[in-house]
Amino acid sequence: MTYKVLDSSAAPLYPIREVSRLTGVNSVTLRAWERRYGLIRPQRTPKGHRLYARDDIERVERILQWLNRGVPVSQVRELLDQPQAAETSPPQVGDWDSQRQHLVHAVDSLDMGRLEALFNQSLALYPVSLCIAELWQPAIEQLEERWSDQFGATLQRRLLETFLRTRIGTRIYHANQSSNARELVVARLPEDSSGFWALLMGLAASAAGYRVQLIDGELPLGEFPMAIDCLGAKALLLASGQAERGEVVRRQLPRLAEQAEVPVCLAGPIARIRAGDFENTSVVLLGEDLGQAVGRLRSIVDGG
Amino acid sequence: MTYKVLDSSAAPLYPIREVSRLTGVNSVTLRAWERRYGLIRPQRTPKGHRLYARDDIERVERILQWLNRGVPVSQVRELLDQPQAAETSPPQVGDWDSQRQHLVHAVDSLDMGRLEALFNQSLALYPVSLCIAELWQPAIEQLEERWSDQFGATLQRRLLETFLRTRIGTRIYHANQSSNARELVVARLPEDSSGFWALLMGLAASAAGYRVQLIDGELPLGEFPMAIDCLGAKALLLASGQAERGEVVRRQLPRLAEQAEVPVCLAGPIARIRAGDFENTSVVLLGEDLGQAVGRLRSIVDGG
Amino acid sequence: MTYKVLDSSAAPLYPIREVSRLTGVNSVTLRAWERRYGLIRPQRTPKGHRLYARDDIERVERILQWLNRGVPVSQVRELLDQPQAAETSPPQVGDWDSQRQHLVHAVDSLDMGRLEALFNQSLALYPVSLCIAELWQPAIEQLEERWSDQFGATLQRRLLETFLRTRIGTRIYHANQSSNARELVVARLPEDSSGFWALLMGLAASAAGYRVQLIDGELPLGEFPMAIDCLGAKALLLASGQAERGEVVRRQLPRLAEQAEVPVCLAGPIARIRAGDFENTSVVLLGEDLGQAVGRLRSIVDGG
């Protein structure tokens, strides 16, 4: 067992309690990680006390990123030991965080070319559900939050909308061509100003094999029964982000759900925010995560 | 009795329930046809469950065609075993009037399949400018007029919008890839509730060789200068149908036109209706006809 | 029972709960699929815990697609093991390769309905120049090559010719109606047995805005001067694929080029093959790629 050489240079070193505070990882856990998996190997004082360098703390943060993605602790070490392949090439495999940052920045600066490259690249490399869960959903949440502050960001919103509409629309179109599966109507809640969630929901459902009829403009709730009927849909899937003045929806949606002859489902952030409003109604809550939502949909549509 | 050879190739096989769902023939009936007349002979699993290939499903559909013509089930088999003559009705050429009627009817009855066929067929046979001038522009005018009466037609509106967005968006996207021409920003006037005119305008401009950045959502007029700037556009093209309360636009648009460093143009029905409002301002009126509008644009953009 | 080789590269591995979350498939079900049908075989830790790679997750998604199309679980495995089959990879967005394969196959099997669908769909979604460059030109090259071997393929040839003549002819006709641009005569070389290249060339030129007069039957070179003259053409555009015994052309074409009062241009594969033959003559070689050919044409016709 070799300890790092104590470097007398002016690099700051932190004791374990500080690292714990900075990263949010219990110090006991930090020690366990070191002992069990050799994940981090800080310097030691002559008495044996741990002294963490900046690099070590960054390493802990990278560990946390992997954990957040669902990778088991026991598997993280190998991932960290191959940093050059992973970290050096910017459009790298699996680095969703940096991809998301790039994405957000591309939208912010109206760099449509970059946006396009990121879209193509992500969807070419990973399964749709992963792209949505790891990249697009978080990125849009981040953007929405940022936009809620500033006023003048309508342009970014609109351009991203236009962009996603075309791309996702084309994908859905082609998928529909070769699918005989149950038809879904995917739409946004009337109060949702941006159609992002409906678009992503449509993409997710289409990738899962459903035939999707997307309605990406505002449509009064009252017209949905006709839509379901005319289009022969097996379920109605409504998606939305925030809902500011949800009164109308709260009252009308349960009624729609009873009236309709097919399941009426709700997904996206609103399904979390307004969860309480729809208890004991026929409205099916599919949760915030769009990937999971599609999963749950399966048992509802195909089961019923 | 010979069953088909089990083919190890990757042809999907469907159980009887799926065949029943796809063809509308009760599964009991399907079995009866097989037992009594040997009409279809699907593969079987080792345990005896039927597995239908695509060919089998098509066969069922042909059976239904004969039945619809009044042929008794017992006679169908002989008919199927004969090579069938191709029966294709070639699309009529140049009959724009009837095409438009079909189009309007397809939208009215939410027959998305028909809508798609008409779109594909028209654009495959005729130049874009002709399709717009003879088919899409008149059809949308007709629809808009009809919709202005009824209230509940939002669904039709939205579905047509969604449809056109995807198709036109894709076309513009690909045209942009292979074009180095002047960039245009095409958008709708803030007051235009439907984006049809902006979409058609974008299609026309793109087909004429321009790089088009489409903004198909509502954007406050105040944000356009930034849009033009960031996107490096050579002109701003606003399109719109009717505009009821045009006060805001009437006042703001001229100001925008003076402020902007590139020509600000107006096209679509509004350019006729509000023609008087913009005399003696910097706003360039391109007229109602979108094809002509693009023509005039050339002298403005490429000339300047 | 063989486990996958543990790969030391930095690929993230996910435990079953994460896969379940991402795909929406209950983890119990995932295990059942593995046990019963061997559908997915993830790596294992030394203690037997499953570790799914990204590939595995994609595999689960593909499974779900088949399930949604109604294929029974027990049948899915075979489908997954044959990924090259046409059914498995539905025509993706911009996936020209697969579109071309479909096209070639449709022609081969005389499936005119499919041929028409592909024609319509490609031209409806993408700009003409792109369709030619990415789909039609390569497809025809592929077909020509295939046909050069077999003898009995004349039927395919003729049917494709008839098909393209009608479609492209209609398009050119209508484009001419609304164009005031320079007139071109597009024809095939007398020795070219099939008119494909002339047809595509005509389509490309027409889409680029020229008025095109198409001559799609064989015409002796000697008659072209009169044709040019009578039709008031600004250039003569000859297109051809292979040319076996090019003697006649080699001698006559330069003479024609000198004689004629307008540029005489050559495009298509022959422009590459016989490039050497026309050095130091007045014949303008536009190259094999028809899209580029039109581009070069512009400087020649509009410049001269």
Added chain:
DNA sequence: ATAGGTTTTGTCAAGCTTTTGTACAT
């Protein structure tokens, strides 16, 4: 069309092991 028996397939349960964060004694 119904009846009666079989197959398919998602889910549950029991019993045991592994993983992993935290607590406690040294």
Added chain:
DNA sequence: ATGTACAAAAGCTTGACAAAACCTAT
């Protein structure tokens, strides 16, 4: 600080079950 211990959560396997879907024959 270290190492052991512990407990909750998550996994694994085998076996079984039940609803839905199928089959044949009447």
